Amino acid sequence: MAGMTLCSVCERQVRGKAKVEGGASTSTVDGATTTAAAAAASEACALCFGTLNPQFVARVAADVGRAVKNDFYDVKDFVLSLNMPVSLILREEIVKMRDDLGFAGTLASVPFRIRAIDAYIGALYEATGLRPTKCSNLNLTITFCNDEFLKPDCDFLLDHFPDEFIMPAKKMRLAEPPPIESLLTKVKVLSIASRLQADVAKKFNFETPTNNCVSSFELSRDPIFLAGRYCKFSRNLPQSPWTADDHAGSGIVGGSVSEQVCQFLKQKSLADVTRFTASGREDIDVRMLGEGRPFAVQLVNPRKKLPEWSTIEQEINRTFNDIRVSFLRQVTRAEADILKIGEEEKRKTYTALCYSSKRVDPVMLAALQNKAPLELKQKTPVRVLKRRPLIERPRNIFQMHALPIDDHHFQLRLTTQAGTYVKEFVHGDFGRTRPSLADLIDPESEVDILELDVEMVDLEWPPGNITAQQPVPNGLAK
Numbered sequence: 001m002a003g004m005t006l007c008s009v010c011e012r013q014v015r016g017k018a019k020v021e022g023g024a025s026t027s028t029v030d031g032a033t034t035t036a037a038a039a040a041a042s043e044a045c046a047l048c049f050g051t052l053n054p055q056f057v058a059r060v061a062a063d064v065g066r067a068v069k070n071d072f073y074d075v076k077d078f079v080l081s082l083n084m085p086v087s088l089i090l091r092e093e094i095v096k097m098r099d100d101l102g103f104a105g106t107l108a109s110v111p112f113r114i115r116a117i118d119a120y121i122g123a124l125y126e127a128t129g130l131r132p133t134k135c136s137n138l139n140l141t142i143t144f145c146n147d148e149f150l151k152p153d154c155d156f157l158l159d160h161f162p163d164e165f166i167m168p169a170k171k172m173r174l175a176e177p178p179p180i181e182s183l184l185t186k187v188k189v190l191s192i193a194s195r196l197q198a199d200v201a202k203k204f205n206f207e208t209p210t211n212n213c214v215s216s217f218e219l220s221r222d223p224i225f226l227a228g229r230y231c232k233f234s235r236n237l238p239q240s241p242w243t244a245d246d247h248a249g250s251g252i253v254g255g256s257v258s259e260q261v262c263q264f265l266k267q268k269s270l271a272d273v274t275r276f277t278a279s280g281r282e283d284i285d286v287r288m289l290g291e292g293r294p295f296a297v298q299l300v301n302p303r304k305k306l307p308e309w310s311t312i313e314q315e316i317n318r319t320f321n322d323i324r325v326s327f328l329r330q331v332t333r334a335e336a337d338i339l340k341i342g343e344e345e346k347r348k349t350y351t352a353l354c355y356s357s358k359r360v361d362p363v364m365l366a367a368l369q370n371k372a373p374l375e376l377k378q379k380t381p382v383r384v385l386k387r388r389p390l391i392e393r394p395r396n397i398f399q400m401h402a403l404p405i406d407d408h409h410f411q412l413r414l415t416t417q418a419g420t421y422v423k424e425f426v427h428g429d430f431g432r433t434r435p436s437l438a439d440l441i442d443p444e445s446e447v448d449i450l451e452l453d454v455e456m457v458d459l460e461w462p463p464g465n466i467t468a469q470q471p472v473p474n475g476l477a478k
């Protein structure tokens with residue numbers, strides 16, 4: 001072991017620990033450690049970089065303990081991951097090939113990762129009160145940094161594997177190309193190590209680190225995906241917040257379906273972020289009726305378990321007058337993704353209150369139902385041209401029924417392919433949708449749409465049996 005400084009923990013794990021004498025916690029080859037320097041050097045170790053030092057472990061655990069107490073996670077356990085410095089990973093790989101070092105015992109037989117986790121779990125349990133386990137929805141990742149050997153490590157490997165360190169041309173063209181050691185990643189080290197020859201490994205110099213590792217950590221809980229359906233009873237409430245390129249931005253916070261639902265869930269779960277997705281969207285002045293529109297919400301890093309689904313539904317529906325959520329349940333990420341798939345195939349059913357400039361002819365209206373199914377050619381409507389490219393798309397009307405209300409008004413019921421611009425189908429959008437409803441009833445008349453409601457979005461949602469609503473007792477059950 002000539003030339004290698006080990007801390008007392010690593011030393012203990014190596015056969016022949018007799019080197020440690022007189023209570024010194026660090027053994028050095030040159031014996032130059034002074035009393036004053038001894039404390040500072042006590043974490044110095046060419047193998048673990050001081051990460052196994054009990055005082056260091058206690059400090060890291062205390063930091064984590066404070067964070068856990070301030071963060072309100074209502075869990076009893078966690079999964080621990082440790083990110084070790086790249087230089088340390090390289091050294092462990094080389095140590096394995098160095099029979100000349102005379103390592104035996106735990107250090108030779110147990111991977112460093114296991115020894116490190118073993119060094120931390122007890123202290124973390126004590127500091128946090130949470131049980132370290134292999135399966136939990138709370139993840140604690142501790143990252144240790146020490147980059148003082150990145151350059152020499154890189155130079156060492158570069159001598160034998162020059163082809164592994166070629167900076168991509170794109171990065172070389174940057175005003176300040178990144179240093180070559182930025183290519184030395186954990187994946188790269190492990191890939192090179194598997195091809196490293198023993199005689200090359202013998203040339204590696206185990207210098208002692210002069211800096212302690214810097215540690216940082218992250219606590220994060222697995223996201224929750226919720227699925228449900230929403231109804232919207234207002235003609236003055238958008239599905240999502242106005243964005244800069246939407247017209248007439250009202251800018252009212254909470255003035256949308258997604259904000260109302262998400263604000264509530266965020267408050268209950270103390271999640272960092274909520275992400276709302278829905279199967280399509282209705283215009284602000286269109287009501288969403290029937291069983292509602294399928295939606296999903298992702299809660300990122302939730303701290304608290306959610307109440308039962310029925311309680312959430314009741315509270316949301318009591319809090320907000322213009323929306324109603326139902327069929328709430330937890331789904332997997334893959335299930336939540338179904339919302340974005342097959343968008344074009346979904347059918348939607350609408351009812352519309354329409355006005356005709358010419359007197360309504362009941363016979364013409366009744367004849368409408370025989371004109372479906374029908375394919376339309378729709379150019380991007382004038383009203384959304386600012387946001388969408390100008391294209392012409394075919395869209396299908398599957399069913400069509402109309403009932404007269406009075407001389408100039410009638411009710412229209414349509415089942416269409418998703419993505420059909422219904423308002424434009426009714427009034428024709430200056431000839432940009434062909435045929436239009438006016439074309440079908442009486443090309444001489446003008447027809448306009450006064451009110452539109454979505455009656456049905458045809459998607460089995462939430463996935464599975466939507467009638468068997470089983471509230472999960474603790475909303476976070478995996």
Ligand SMILES: [Zn+2]
Nearest residue numbers: 007010045048
């Ligand atoms: Zn050590």
